[in-house]
Amino acid sequence: MDTSRMAPEKRPQEELNRALIFLGPPGAGKGTQAKELAARYRVPHLSTGDMLREHVSKGTALGKEAKPIMERGDLVPDSLVLKMVAERIERPDCSHGFVFDGFPRTVAQAQYLGEMLKQHGHRRPLVIHLVIDPSLLLRRLTGRRTCKACGEIYNVYERPPKVEGRCDNDGGELVQRPDDREEVVAPRLQAYEKQTAPLVAYYRRLGLLHDVDAAKSVEEVGRQVLQSVQSKRGAR
Ligand code: AP5
Numbered sequence: 001m002d003t004s005r006m007a008p009e010k011r012p013q014e015e016l017n018r019a020l021i022f023l024g025p026p027g028a029g030k031g032t033q034a035k036e037l038a039a040r041y042r043v044p045h046l047s048t049g050d051m052l053r054e055h056v057s058k059g060t061a062l063g064k065e066a067k068p069i070m071e072r073g074d075l076v077p078d079s080l081v082l083k084m085v086a087e088r089i090e091r092p093d094c095s096h097g098f099v100f101d102g103f104p105r106t107v108a109q110a111q112y113l114g115e116m117l118k119q120h121g122h123r124r125p126l127v128i129h130l131v132i133d134p135s136l137l138l139r140r141l142t143g144r145r146t147c148k149a150c151g152e153i154y155n156v157y158e159r160p161p162k163v164e165g166r167c168d169n170d171g172g173e174l175v176q177r178p179d180d181r182e183e184v185v186a187p188r189l190q191a192y193e194k195q196t197a198p199l200v201a202y203y204r205r206l207g208l209l210h211d212v213d214a215a216k217s218v219e220e221v222g223r224q225v226l227q228s229v230q231s232k233r234g235a236r
Pocket residue numbers: 024025026027028029030031032033048049050052069070073074075076077078081101102103104105109140141143144145153154155156158159179188214215216217218219221
């Protein structure tokens with residue numbers, strides 16, 4: 001039965017029961033797709049970017065350390081990120097799987113995650129690689145606006161809200177991320193190429209990688225992602 005067009009409350013409950021990783025450059029659509037998929041399987045959506053931004057807005061010690069690094073488009077050191085992630089995936093709500101968005105981002109993070117999953121008896125992760133030409137990313141990033149209240153993601157060019165500056169869901173204020181300013185986009189893309197892109201080969205070697213064409217519409221990308229996940233649901 002094709003359940004992809006059913007309202008979420010009418011769909012039979014499917015289980016994810018594994019870690020799913022969205023891998024791709026800034027603006028490829030990781031957050032947009034990860035939210036949908038996590039809601040579909042009713043598992044936590046774990047965005048290390050959102051977790052770090054929360055630390056920054058609360059002014060925690062971690063947030064104070066991360067803020068200047070994020071503002072210049074570099075990666076936060078592995079030691080800080082790994083502790084934060086380890087603490088999160090040990091919580092009971094992760095026992096039936098979870099969706100990572102923006103993690104792992106270095107080979108060291110991927111190796112650490114592999115060990116953690118083994119220790120906690122989880123299956124091997126499934127990695128969705130969002131493939132996109134870098135020339136499309138500037139428009140996606142500089143056009144992005146996010147709802148301050150619910151986190152819904154818009155794009156002033158591609159997915160504008162019905163009322164300018166206001167979220168369609170709850171009327172919340174739409175804001176631009178400081179690192180989406182044009183001058184920060186290039187360093188973020190360089191950090192991706194240097195530190196994160198090697199994960200494509202790493203996960204391909206392990207046979208865990210699924211390429212998805214991320215230049216297509218949000219809906220079409222979502223369909224491809226779901227197909228990849230469903231084709232591998234039973235695999236160890
Ligand atoms: P993070 O928050 O993870 O940002 P990122 O990886 O740069 O990715 P983005 O959130 O910018 O893009 P996305 O792929 O999620 O795209 P989205 O769906 O929003 O990280 C921020 C910073 O935190 C890092 O720079 C680093 O400093 C630090 N950090 C985080 N994790 C870390 C880690 N593990 N280790 C070290 N440091 C870490 O979409 C973008 C726009 O495009 C939106 O407007 C959307 O509406 C639009 N869009 C999406 N899909 C489509 C489509 N198919 N067609 C048209 N438009 C689309």
